[in-house]
Amino acid sequence: MSKNISLFLFIVYCLCAKISVASHLDNVLKKDTITYRAQVWVEKEDLVRYGGEEIFKKNLEEMFAHTTSFWNDTPNKFNYYFRFVPSGLKIYDNQGDQDNYDKNIKEASGILDTIKFDFVVFFALNAKNNGMWCSSGKSRQAVVACFKTFEEQRKNGDIFSKRPPEHGVYGDLGHEFGHFRGATDIYQYMIKAKDNPINHIDLTPPQSIMRYAQDRVWDEYCSALFNYTAQQKQMEKDLNRKVFPDKLRIKVLVKGKTKKNVTVKFYGTRAGGEKNNRDVYPKAFRTFSTDKVGHVDIPNVYKLYHVDHDDIGIPPKDEFPYRYWFSFLVEAEYKGEKKYIWIPDWQTQITKLKGGNIHEAVIEFK
Numbered sequence: 001m002s003k004n005i006s007l008f009l010f011i012v013y014c015l016c017a018k019i020s021v022a023s024h025l026d027n028v029l030k031k032d033t034i035t036y037r038a039q040v041w042v043e044k045e046d047l048v049r050y051g052g053e054e055i056f057k058k059n060l061e062e063m064f065a066h067t068t069s070f071w072n073d074t075p076n077k078f079n080y081y082f083r084f085v086p087s088g089l090k091i092y093d094n095q096g097d098q099d100n101y102d103k104n105i106k107e108a109s110g111i112l113d114t115i116k117f118d119f120v121v122f123f124a125l126n127a128k129n130n131g132m133w134c135s136s137g138k139s140r141q142a143v144v145a146c147f148k149t150f151e152e153q154r155k156n157g158d159i160f161s162k163r164p165p166e167h168g169v170y171g172d173l174g175h176e177f178g179h180f181r182g183a184t185d186i187y188q189y190m191i192k193a194k195d196n197p198i199n200h201i202d203l204t205p206p207q208s209i210m211r212y213a214q215d216r217v218w219d220e221y222c223s224a225l226f227n228y229t230a231q232q233k234q235m236e237k238d239l240n241r242k243v244f245p246d247k248l249r250i251k252v253l254v255k256g257k258t259k260k261n262v263t264v265k266f267y268g269t270r271a272g273g274e275k276n277n278r279d280v281y282p283k284a285f286r287t288f289s290t291d292k293v294g295h296v297d298i299p300n301v302y303k304l305y306h307v308d309h310d311d312i313g314i315p316p317k318d319e320f321p322y323r324y325w326f327s328f329l330v331e332a333e334y335k336g337e338k339k340y341i342w343i344p345d346w347q348t349q350i351t352k353l354k355g356g357n358i359h360e361a362v363i364e365f366k
Ligand SMILES: [Zn+2]
Pocket: 175, 176, 179, 184, 185
């Protein structure tokens, strides 16, 4: 990196830091704070290596404070200030065997005292593999897991070592806490042009912490979702269904006027698996024709994305990870010309989360 660029970035960083302090104050002053309390699980021997209970707790407080800032001080449309706190340490025992992490995380996913805690964060700090993920437990509590090998900690420092502005575990926790609040992984929506046999263009989702933690911005979908689920300390049972609007409407316009009898095809995008990349499935899942007012109206939007076993037009079982369409590439064809729009599930959900029940999308021929 050239010196000039370094200097420029340094100045930009300083400006951002200033803005971030201002927006932090803004957030605290104007918005109601919602606090999510974590029961934090740590292994007995791991805790000794991290300097014992007192030091670990202090570092934990600091790390959660960084995650809270990371959440709220990045650009967002939050109606609340979301605060994450460690609310109690649960020291577990692997009895000197790394294989016992699995047994203990199973226990951490059991019944949770939801009077005291809202969710669980589980640390495995002498694990065989690295990984972070979020799953759900018996009390519908989120269980955020952080597995780190010795090697990784030797190379990159312990879980507390990297502080803002450097990216660290606090930021990765920020992504996982996004799952805790109900969000999906936005990187599942990225399709490369070579994996799109229909119109051969990249499909690029917006920047979001749910795409990469390093994006350092919350997209519109996450903001709307976190506002909607703000008061749910454990997610409601049928949240997955409730976030979809009742109806999806495609309007086709030709020179500004709605057009009937235009063919509209839906191509689904799927997650990557053993047999396929993350791609646009080459066969149309549904084919419609615009009605007399130039609309395609599709009821039960939830079912459109969550297909049935016996649905027509879906890939074979072993070529369809999660059996879920993440997005549709929608094609309208008029007088030999084809136009495309992309409708990821989360786009329809924004409509619902903001109080609408019909998600409208327009395809225009000029
Ligand atoms: Zn994720």
